[in-house]
Amino acid sequence: MSYSYKIKSLEQYHQDYKKSVDDPEGFWGNVADNFYWRKKWDRVLDWNFTEPKIEWFKGGKLNITENCIDRHLATMADKPAIIWEPNNPEERTRVVTYARLHKRVCQFAQVLINNGVKKGDRVCIYMGMVPELAYAVLGCARIGAIHSVIFGGFSAQSIADRLFDAQATFIVTCDGAYRGAKDIPLKSIIDDALIGNKTVKKVIVYTRTRVPVSMIKGRDVWWEDEMDFAETQIEKNGVISFPAEEMDAEDPLFILYTSGSTGKPKGVVHSIGGYMVWTGYTFVNVFQYNQGDVHFCTADIGWITGHSYILYGPLSAGGTSVMFEGIPTWPDAGRFWDIVEKYKVNILYTAPTAIRSLMSFGLEPLKDKDLSSLKVLGTVGEPINEEAWHWYDENIGKKKCPIVDTWWQTETGGTLISNMAGITPAKASWATLPMPGVQPIMVDENGHEVTEKDEHGYLKGNLCIKAPWPGILRTTYGDHERCRLNYFATYPNLYFTGDGALKDENGFYRITGRVDDVLNISGHRIGTAEVENAINMHSGVVESAVVGYPHDIKGQGIYAFVIYNGHHGDENQRRQDICLTVSKIIGSIAKPDKIQFVTGLPKTRSGKIMRRILRKIAEGEIANLGDTSALLDPGVVVEIRDGKI
Ligand code: WTA
Numbered sequence: 001m002s003y004s005y006k007i008k009s010l011e012q013y014h015q016d017y018k019k020s021v022d023d024p025e026g027f028w029g030n031v032a033d034n035f036y037w038r039k040k041w042d043r044v045l046d047w048n049f050t051e052p053k054i055e056w057f058k059g060g061k062l063n064i065t066e067n068c069i070d071r072h073l074a075t076m077a078d079k080p081a082i083i084w085e086p087n088n089p090e091e092r093t094r095v096v097t098y099a100r101l102h103k104r105v106c107q108f109a110q111v112l113i114n115n116g117v118k119k120g121d122r123v124c125i126y127m128g129m130v131p132e133l134a135y136a137v138l139g140c141a142r143i144g145a146i147h148s149v150i151f152g153g154f155s156a157q158s159i160a161d162r163l164f165d166a167q168a169t170f171i172v173t174c175d176g177a178y179r180g181a182k183d184i185p186l187k188s189i190i191d192d193a194l195i196g197n198k199t200v201k202k203v204i205v206y207t208r209t210r211v212p213v214s215m216i217k218g219r220d221v222w223w224e225d226e227m228d229f230a231e232t233q234i235e236k237n238g239v240i241s242f243p244a245e246e247m248d249a250e251d252p253l254f255i256l257y258t259s260g261s262t263g264k265p266k267g268v269v270h271s272i273g274g275y276m277v278w279t280g281y282t283f284v285n286v287f288q289y290n291q292g293d294v295h296f297c298t299a300d301i302g303w304i305t306g307h308s309y310i311l312y313g314p315l316s317a318g319g320t321s322v323m324f325e326g327i328p329t330w331p332d333a334g335r336f337w338d339i340v341e342k343y344k345v346n347i348l349y350t351a352p353t354a355i356r357s358l359m360s361f362g363l364e365p366l367k368d369k370d371l372s373s374l375k376v377l378g379t380v381g382e383p384i385n386e387e388a389w390h391w392y393d394e395n396i397g398k399k400k401c402p403i404v405d406t407w408w409q410t411e412t413g414g415t416l417i418s419n420m421a422g423i424t425p426a427k428a429s430w431a432t433l434p435m436p437g438v439q440p441i442m443v444d445e446n447g448h449e450v451t452e453k454d455e456h457g458y459l460k461g462n463l464c465i466k467a468p469w470p471g472i473l474r475t476t477y478g479d480h481e482r483c484r485l486n487y488f489a490t491y492p493n494l495y496f497t498g499d500g501a502l503k504d505e506n507g508f509y510r511i512t513g514r515v516d517d518v519l520n521i522s523g524h525r526i527g528t529a530e531v532e533n534a535i536n537m538h539s540g541v542v543e544s545a546v547v548g549y550p551h552d553i554k555g556q557g558i559y560a561f562v563i564y565n566g567h568h569g570d571e572n573q574r575r576q577d578i579c580l581t582v583s584k585i586i587g588s589i590a591k592p593d594k595i596q597f598v599t600g601l602p603k604t605r606s607g608k609i610m611r612r613i614l615r616k617i618a619e620g621e622i623a624n625l626g627d628t629s630a631l632l633d634p635g636v637v638v639e640i641r642d643g644k645i
Contacts, residue, residue, distance in 0.1 A: 001072070001291060001318045003284045005031045013424050013433070020436035028056070028437065028470055032277050035316065036071045037062045038246055041273070047468050049495065051480075052488045055250050056274035056470045063244035064253060064276050065105060065142040068315035070244070072098045080320045083294070084131050085339050087178035087326035093342075096131050098318075101138075104131075106242035108139030110230035115170065115202045115221065119144035119245055122168040122255065124200075126150045126159060126186055128177025129325040132206045132223065133301055134311060136172040141253060141272075144245040145170075148255040148267070151302025152177050152184055154587040156192035158265075162257050165267055166477055167199050172223075176209030180330035187213040249273025255477045256304055258410040259527040260486055261498075261517040267477030268410050275413050276316055278471025282414040282435060283313030286404050287376050288421040293346040294373070296322035296339065298354060303524070304410040305380055309349060313414065328354050334365035341370045348396070349378035349406075353522040355388045356553050366395060376421040378404040381523030382555045383511055389428040407431035407511045409497065410525070411487065413471025416440075417509050430510040439466040442503055447491040454502075462515055463501040464494035513556075517611070519548040520556050526590050528611075531558060534585035535592070538578050540566025545601050545609050546592070549618035557593035559618035561640065564597050571597060594618075596645050600636040602628070617641055 007013050020027040025044035032041070042059030069081075077099040084094040096104070117123060123145045127133040133149075140147040148166050150159055162168075171194075177184045187205055191214055194200055205213065206223035215222075234242050253272045257265040283289060295314050299305035301323075314321040322343055328336050328350075336358070340348060358365070377397050379389075384405055393403055403426055406418040416438045417431040424433055434440050442450045442461030450461035472495065476483040490496040500515040514520060517528040528546040535544040542563040551557035564574060579591045602610045616625050622641050628634045 003289075003317065004034055005281055005284070006288075007285050007420060007423055010424055013420065013436075016436045017434070021439060024437060024467070028277065031281055032057060032060075032273070035062070035276060035280065036067050041249060045468070049468075049488045049493050052484060054468045054472055054474055056271075056468075057249035057277070060249035060273050061246050062249060062273060062276075063142065063144075063247055064272050064312065064316070065138050066244050067276055067280075068138065068312060069098060069102045069105060072318045073102060076318055079318075081315060082131055082134055083320060083322045083343055085322060085324045085326070085342070087180070087330070089331065089335075089338065094131055096134075101134070103240045104135040104227075105138040105142055106234055106240055107227050107230045108135045109142040109242045110234050111204065111223075111226040112139055112143055112145060112170070114226065114230060114233075115204065117143065117145050117170050121145045121170065122148055122166040123170040123172060124148050124150060124159070124163055124166065124168040126152065126171065126173045126190060127206065128152055128174050128179070128184070128186065128208060129300060129323055130174065130206065130208055131323065132174075134323065137301070137307075137311060142242065142244050144247050144251065146252050146254055148257070149302050149307070150257070151300055151587075152179070152186060153302075153589050155584055156189050157585050158587055159190065159193035160195075160197065162265070162267070163193060163197055163200060165257075166255055169199055169201050171200055171203045172206070173203060174206045174208045175213045176211045178209060178325060180327040183209050183211065185211055247272050250474070252474070254307065256307065256410055258304075259518055259525045259530055261527055261529065263527065263529040263533045265527075265530070266482060266486065268473045269475045269477050270413055270471070271474050274470035274472070276312065278414045278469060279308045279313035280316040282471075283309060283319070284317050285420050285435070286406060286415050286418050287347050287349070287378065288423060289314075289317055289319060289347070291318065292320070293375070294320050294322060294343050295347045295349070296324070296343070296345040297349040298324060298328070298336065298351070299349075299380075304413070308414050328358060329361075332365060333358055333361035334369060337366055337369035337371060340374060344373035346373055347376045347378065348374060349380065351381040351523040352379050352384040352388050353382065353553060353555055355379070355384070355392050356555075359388060359391050360553065363395060371396060371398070374401050376404065377401045378406055380406045380408070382520045383513055384429050386428045393428075402426055405429070405431045407499075407509070411473040412469075413473070416465070416469065417511070427508055430504070430508045432508045434509070435469070437469040440464070440501075440509060441466050441494065442501060443491055443494070447494070457505060459503040461501065463497045463499045463509070463511070464491055465497065466494060468495075519546075519558060521548075521558060521589065522554040524589050526558070526586075530586060531560070531582065531590050531592065534582040534590065535560055535562060535578055537585055538581040540564050540568065540574065541578065543601060545611065545614055547611055547615045547618045549594075549615075549620075551593065554593075558590070559594045559596070559614075560592040561596050561598050561601060561614055563599065563601065594645050596640070596643055598636070598640050598643065600633060600639070602637050602640070603632050604630050605632050613637060614640070617644055620644070
């Protein structure tokens with residue numbers, strides 16, 4: 001495959017950027033011509049940010065799986081689409097060629113149909129990182145069902161909430177999942193999530209760990225039985241095929257839940273055409289992907305990074321994507337480097353938290369590892385500190401591999417701001433320049449464009465985007481008004497990212513982190529209100545306030561101030577009880593790192609918690625807590641400050 005939209009020089013970047021802004025319809029129409037459409041769109045773009053209404057390639061007919069699979073079969077049937085590395089390095093690797101991927105996705109599409117799934121139905125996927133997860137996702141896309149993948153670390157309660165919100169009718173899961181030394185009993189968690197559920201009709205269970213599972217007659221079916229049967233149905237004269245459903249570019253492709261500043265996660269909805277074009281375009285350009293390169297994105301498909309840069313982006317480009325079941329530190333901290341060596345990985349894309357964690361093991365795990373295949377390194381998910389950036393550059397890239405620092409969000413579908421490997425300049429811990437089609441603007445609290453530079457010569461403000469790019473979210477599932485309020489109402493006619501940023505004299509952006517009540521723990525988004533709600537579910541808790549604080553490995557840690565009124569246990573036992581409560585309500589990723597018991601919280605006379613003060617205390621900035629005169633009881637601040645842990 002050739003990618004006619006691939007940017008090959010800095011000069012071309014500037015030209016393409018200008019074209020994309022001057023004539024977005026002409027520019028993106030040309031890019032979209034690189035994909036397979038059964039029928040061309042009626043109009044490239046129609047939009048306003050007030051409703052918001054955003055339509056890309058409307059009237060265009062396609063199926064994303066024909067783009068990710070079928071169109072590669074003529075020339076690349078035997079080429080690896082997915083290389084799967086098991087949790088246990090002694091277990092056999094699985095190489096899924098495009099031909100095999102086609103067969104399995106067709107089979108699974110038939111399985112879905114056999115079980116009553118129809119176009120537009122919501123299918124929840126709760127699986128470990130096995131190739132079958134890719135078959136499930138793409139099988140849904142093939143028949144036009146809307147997939148909603150839930151990360152394996154979420155609890156039964158979180159799944160139940162998402163099933164309800166999406167009114168999901170089907171679930172695809174595994175008996176269990178391997179992650180490092182742990183086995184996670186996925187099916188059993190699903191069973192708990194289904195207590196009281198009224199919408200789910202069928203649960204399809206893939207066997208991975210072969211732990212005992214309960215199988216309910218009429219509801220639960222085995223993946224293997226269903227796949228075998230489907231194979232006999234769709235094989236005709238030795239040819240396996242299952243026709244892909246014809247979809248409109250603006251039909252929804254998937255829902256992915258993500259945290260915001262309110263208590264309830266939102267179901268971000270992406271539609272097919274724009275998302276496909278955006279992930280394909282950014283994949284090829286940011287990583288400067290060449291045919292035959294081996295791309296290893298270490299994310300989990302439960303997050304947007306896995307959707308866009310393990311599956312859809314690489315596959316639509318006819319790429320080879322490594323999918324890893326395990327974790328970077330098991331059986332030892334050399335695991336990523338073993339994988340790079342084993343598959344001659346060319347592009348490694350990971351999170352700053354993983355880099356910091358691996359840094360803490362020193363250079364020993366890198367000894368004798370051949371990393372010479374690497375050409376490009378990438379990071380995503382949180383700001384990368386300069387120390388980690390340089391460690392990555394020196395020890396992994398050996399100063400020969402450009403590092404792309406890709407800034408984006410679940411809502412943006414793919415990368416919005418990043419350097420392009422070897423094409424546009426890199427700057428340690430700066431995401432640098434916007435992708436073509438992305439028009440950032442920095443505003444102050446009142447929505448006025450920031451024009452005054454700070455003492456370092458930077459513009460500093462809240463990061464917004466002026467116009468839609470093809471991969472922008474279309475709505476939040478079942479509640480369009482929520483989408484408007486969350487993203488398009490803070491500043492009129494702008495998409496508000498929730499992030500703060502700096503801009504230097506070259507027009508480079510540095511993302512400084514969230515300016516709303518969203519935490520970024522190891523690159524995972526968690527709302528403070530969500531964690532507070534979970535803590536408050538504990539019977540002994542009267543009230544709580546949660547803030548983030550700098551954490552050496554995770555980037556941010558969770559600090560909870562808790563008013564407690566129970567009698568059971570000592571402080572440590574209470575902390576453990578609270579942590580377990582949070583694990584049950586949200587999942588272990590949201591467990592507080594620190595819990596401080598307090599007798600009161602700093603509140604204004606109108607009852608609002610002054611988080612600014614709590615944040616400063618948690619960050620250890622106790623010398624200057626600012627003005628506390630607006631507080632109902634300034635004395636409580638002294639108590640909290642002195643009790644800091
Ligand atoms: C943060 C992950 C700095 C940011 C793709 C954003 C980053 C949130 C970067 C979205 C980066 C992501 N530099 N910060 N390169 N990439 N972020 O939805 O705060 O899980 O708003 O999407 O992660 O997280 P999400």
